[in-house]
Structures are given as C-alpha cells and as structure tokens.
Amino acid sequence: MLYQLKPLFMGERDSLPIDCEMDFSGLEYQNAHPFQSPVRVKGEVTVSADIVTLRMTISTQIHGNCDRCLTAFVHSMEVPVERVLVASLNNEENDEYLLLNDYQLPLDELVEEELILNLPSKNLCRKDCRGLCPKCGKNLNEGLCGCRSDTIDPRLEVLRQLMN
Numbered sequence: 001m002l003y004q005l006k007p008l009f010m011g012e013r014d015s016l017p018i019d020c021e022m023d024f025s026g027l028e029y030q031n032a033h034p035f036q037s038p039v040r041v042k043g044e045v046t047v048s049a050d051i052v053t054l055r056m057t058i059s060t061q062i063h064g065n066c067d068r069c070l071t072a073f074v075h076s077m078e079v080p081v082e083r084v085l086v087a088s089l090n091n092e093e094n095d096e097y098l099l100l101n102d103y104q105l106p107l108d109e110l111v112e113e114e115l116i117l118n119l120p121s122k123n124l125c126r127k128d129c130r131g132l133c134p135k136c137g138k139n140l141n142e143g144l145c146g147c148r149s150d151t152i153d154p155r156l157e158v159l160r161q162l163m164n
C-alpha cells in the first residue's frame, strides 16, 4: 500500500488522514505467526512549516505460545509512531527521517518494520509465569503439583546423612 504524498510536499494539501486495516497473518517471525489479528493503523500525515510528519498508532494483538508454560496467549499491542518524512536528504544521517521514493509512503513496509521491532524479546503468557514442573509437566500457574516436597536436593541429602 503506497500513499502518494506529493500534494503535501507541493503545498497543495496540509494533511492526509491514514485509517486502514492491514493483514499480516502470513508474516512469519521465529517460526511463528504472531500477527493473526487484523492490524489497525490510524493517524495522519501533516505539514507544518514545510516539515512533513507522519504520526500514527498501530494496534493489533500478538498471538504466541509461552516459552515457559507453552500455553497459547493473545496480548494486545499498541505502537505509536512518529517520523519526519523527507523527499530528499542533504547528507544528513538521521534515523528519525524517512526518505521517500517519489513522494510515496510505503505504509505496509513501515508497519511491518514497527511490528517486528516492537515484539517482546520473550514470549511469556504473563510476566511472572511459573512455567511447567520439570518432573510431572504440570502447569504451575494452575496450582502446585505434589512433586516439589518429595524431591530432595542432593546437597540436602548429604547433610541429612551427616546428621544421621
């Protein structure tokens, strides 16, 4: 999806609304498809004092499986984006500037980049997930299993024998 922004750069318009829904369900990241829900993009491109700025919010849901307890989860995600758009660069090195090719805003490319950048580094169903019992495999978020109490730490076992 390309937005033609030439009228903004030429001073013929001073704003352009962005309001769309995108489909990134086929996007694969680390052997998973985190973006199975529609991706909503809402914002606008405005011109002020010859500076063309894109401001938008990307909202969607992340689908994943918890690294610790393996349960499927869905978390909502909201990414605010603000970028200055330029039609040409004069030797400036600036990450905040997005250089446009022929005044076209490649919105899908930009949204894809932001989605991946903002994925959490760990897939957790919740921050304090207790994971699975290494012995019986029970999901410890649902309650404790009986394993812990009857497992004796080998270091404690040595102590116990010494005391005997």
Ligand SMILES: [Zn+2]
Residues within 6 Å of the ligand: 066, 067, 068, 069, 070, 071, 124, 125, 126, 129, 130, 131
């Ligand atoms: Zn979990």
Ligand SMILES: [Zn+2]
Residues within 6 Å of the ligand: 133, 134, 135, 136, 137, 138, 145, 146, 147, 148
């Ligand atoms: Zn257990």
